[in-house]
Amino acid sequence: MDLITKSHIEKTGRQIRLLAGLLFLTLSFALFSLGTGSSNNLGLVPTMKIIFGLTEPTGLQSDIIWRLRFPRVLMAIVGGVALATAGALMQGCLGNPLVSPLTLGVASGAALGAAFAIILDFSFIPEVAIVANAFLFSLIVVGVIIRLGSMRSVSAESYILVGIAITFIAGAIVSTMTYFASDAQLSQLTHWSFGSLSRPTLTDSAIIGFLVLSLLPMGLFFAWDLNAMALGGDDFAISTGVDPRITRRNILILSALLTSIIISFTGLIGFVGLAAPHMSRLIIGNDYRKLIPCSAVAGALLMLFADTVGRTLFAPVVIPVGIMLSVIGGPIFMYLLMKHKGGMGV
Amino acid sequence: MMDTHEELIRGGDSSVILKVENLHFRWGANEVLKNINFDVSGNEMVAILGKNGAGKTTLIKCLNRINQVNEGKVTIASKDVSKMPLLDLSKSISYVPQTVRTSFPMEVFDVLMLGRRPHVSWRTSPLDKDVVSQTLRQFGLEELAFRRFDRLSGGERQRVVIAKAVVQDPSIYLLDEPTSDLDLWTQLLTMETIRNIVNDSRSEKSAIFAIHDINIAARYSDRVMLLHEGEILADGPPEDVITRSNIAKVFGVECDITQATNDRSMNVVIGKPITKRM
Numbered sequence: 022m023d024l025i026t027k028s029h030i031e032k033t034g035r036q037i038r039l040l041a042g043l044l045f046l047t048l049s050f051a052l053f054s055l056g057t058g059s060s061n062n063l064g065l066v067p068t069m070k071i072i073f074g075l076t077e078p079t080g081l082q083s084d085i086i087w088r089l090r091f092p093r094v095l096m097a098i099v100g101g102v103a104l105a106t107a108g109a110l111m112q113g114c115l116g117n118p119l120v121s122p123l124t125l126g127v128a129s130g131a132a133l134g135a136a137f138a139i140i141l142d143f144s145f146i147p148e149v150a151i152v153a154n155a156f157l158f159s160l161i162v163v164g165v166i167i168r169l170g171s172m173r174s175v176s177a178e179s180y181i182l183v184g185i186a187i188t189f190i191a192g193a194i195v196s197t198m199t200y201f202a203s204d205a206q207l208s209q210l211t212h213w214s215f216g217s218l219s220r221p222t223l224t225d226s227a228i229i230g231f232l233v234l235s236l237l238p239m240g241l242f243f244a245w246d247l248n249a250m251a252l253g254g255d256d257f258a259i260s261t262g263v264d265p266r267i268t269r270r271n272i273l274i275l276s277a278l279l280t281s282i283i284i285s286f287t288g289l290i291g292f293v294g295l296a297a298p299h300m301s302r303l304i305i306g307n308d309y310r311k312l313i314p315c316s317a318v319a320g321a322l323l324m325l326f327a328d329t330v331g332r333t334l335f336a337p338v339v340i341p342v343g344i345m346l347s348v349i350g351g352p353i354f355m356y357l358l359m360k361h362k363g364g365m366g367v
Numbered sequence: 368m369m370d371t372h373e374e375l376i377r378g379g380d381s382s383v384i385l386k387v388e389n390l391h392f393r394w395g396a397n398e399v400l401k402n403i404n405f406d407v408s409g410n411e412m413v414a415i416l417g418k419n420g421a422g423k424t425t426l427i428k429c430l431n432r433i434n435q436v437n438e439g440k441v442t443i444a445s446k447d448v449s450k451m452p453l454l455d456l457s458k459s460i461s462y463v464p465q466t467v468r469t470s471f472p473m474e475v476f477d478v479l480m481l482g483r484r485p486h487v488s489w490r491t492s493p494l495d496k497d498v499v500s501q502t503l504r505q506f507g508l509e510e511l512a513f514r515r516f517d518r519l520s521g522g523e524r525q526r527v528v529i530a531k532a533v534v535q536d537p538s539i540y541l542l543d544e545p546t547s548d549l550d551l552w553t554q555l556l557t558m559e560t561i562r563n564i565v566n567d568s569r570s571e572k573s574a575i576f577a578i579h580d581i582n583i584a585a586r587y588s589d590r591v592m593l594l595h596e597g598e599i600l601a602d603g604p605p606e607d608v609i610t611r612s613n614i615a616k617v618f619g620v621e622c623d624i625t626q627a628t629n630d631r632s633m634n635v636v637i638g639k640p641i642t643k644r645m
Contacts, residue, residue: 025500262457
């Protein structure tokens with residue numbers, strides 16, 4: 022076999038082992054997280070014994086593990102995977118390292134929907150008013166993206182600018198509504214905007230997990246196209262067989278869907294979608310075929326870590342994950358950026 | 368290492384691969400290309416000469432649908448380019464832009480691997496990797512295989528992008544000033560490599576390249592197309608097209624031309640500019 026080929030194959034092997042290692046670390050941390058909480062008699066060791074079937078749990082223990090902690094840990098993983106994947110896809114197809122899942126305005130749409138439910142008591146599905154509103158309003162934004170994508174001369178910047186415009190418009194409407202809101206409503210809206218993993222039930226997490234899992238392979242499918250677009254721009258992509266306009270639109274629709282599925286249930290969580298892809302670039306390089314899976318795993322780990330610290334730091338008070346992500350992830354992210362200055366392409 | 372012109376040019380009666388009929392292209396009201404007609408056969412290498420703004424780059428981009436033509440038709444192996452799926456088109460044509468400016472830190476090996484994109488579904492086989500490795504050697508790029516593309520010099524990048532086009536294994540190469548950033552030796556090595564690929568009688572590949580260096584055009588092409596103000600002023604063998612009067616008309620400079628002999632190719636020595644350019 023050719024020597025250059027051989028060293029490339031060895032290199033790919035190292036990267037795959039690295040990815041497997043990161044996945045193992047994440048799953049181990051998920052187990053650790055299941056065994057962590059404010060309940061005194063359910064520490065790490067007893068929890069592991071219960072999970073692996075070595076001791077019979079009491080009804081209360083079973084409830085704590087499977088109905089409180091498990092949905093939360095599952096949601097952290099699924100949310101981290103979805104938001105980080107969306108972030109990596111969007112940074113790639115818009116050719117911009119500053120982009121996060123919140124850039125397209127999907128989240129602002131969701132926030133507007135939540136405000137309609139909380140303040141105006143207006144909803145299409147009253148039983149699950151906030152979630153349903155957040156999701157449906159963010160779908161309106163997805164619709165705008167589709168409409169924009171069908172225009173002939175749309176550029177990467179157009180999407181970002183329209184996203185910013187949507188953010189301003191939705192923000193202004195929400196601000197206006199807060200003038201007419203009661204204190205209780207205001208507090209509920211503020212809490213929604215923190216981004217928390219405590220809301221989804223086991224069924225919710227399972228449904229979200231299934232949706233995300235079925236959308237993820239599509240993200241990987243775009244990896245080649247992203248490489249071509251990121252490397253040489255639109256002309257280079259066309260000559261490599263990629264239609265940049267259609268690809269960009271499809272990737273953005275996928276990212277927007279991933280984002281709105283998560284954010285409708287959890288509230289605003291943005292940072293993981295910005296930071297996890299960049300951290301992954303430092304770990305595994307820029308080839309999107311490896312970067313997308315790596316971002317997904319890194320996102321899950323980051324989210325789990327932030328949530329576990331948020332649950333334990335001031336236990337029994339739980340700090341919402343959206344806040345913890347920025348508090349913990351922010352400094353780590355800045356440190357990595359400064360240490361590897363110049364290494365941040367998209 | 369260099370062959371003479373006579374040995375380089377095979378000449379032959381290969382079939383027409385690319386056909387351009389009544390092509391018009393406009394940017395708004397500005398008509399950039401007017402009624403362009405030409406054919407390119409297999410194993411043929413065509414140089415496009417013309418001054419800045421004559422429409423060389425625009426014409427090249429019309430051939431592989433980067434520019435959507437306003438009128439006229441481009442066909443490859445009798446198939447209408449505007450109706451071909453892009454992925455199929457990229458199996459037939461590969462394009463080397465003038466420059467690739469990027470901050471995307473991808474390794475050279477993976478850049479070349481992009482050339483396999485039209486040929487694989489998602490996974491690449493060791494066979495694809497071998498194609499990349501061999502092409503790296505062919506262009507003398509093996510030292511750069513695992514270097515970052517965004518940190519290469521302009522000339523190195525240009526060679527990498529040409530090598531990527533070769534990995535793509537198309538029937539037509541479109542090269543926009545493929546030697547603009549290269550040193551003298553590398554210019555010749557690169558053109559020689561492309562010439563050899565085109566000459567290979569086992570396949571019917573052809574190349575179209577826009578270029579400013581008249582001597583490179585004369586040495587490596589079977590045919591020269593002189594583009595002037597959006598129209599083809601002359602189209603034929605280098606010795607017919609590269610004449611004192613044509614050079615004066617298009618570029619506004621005087622020149623002395625020594626015709627090709629058995630052991631050396633045609634040579635154009637550029638003289639003084641003729642007062643004002645037309």
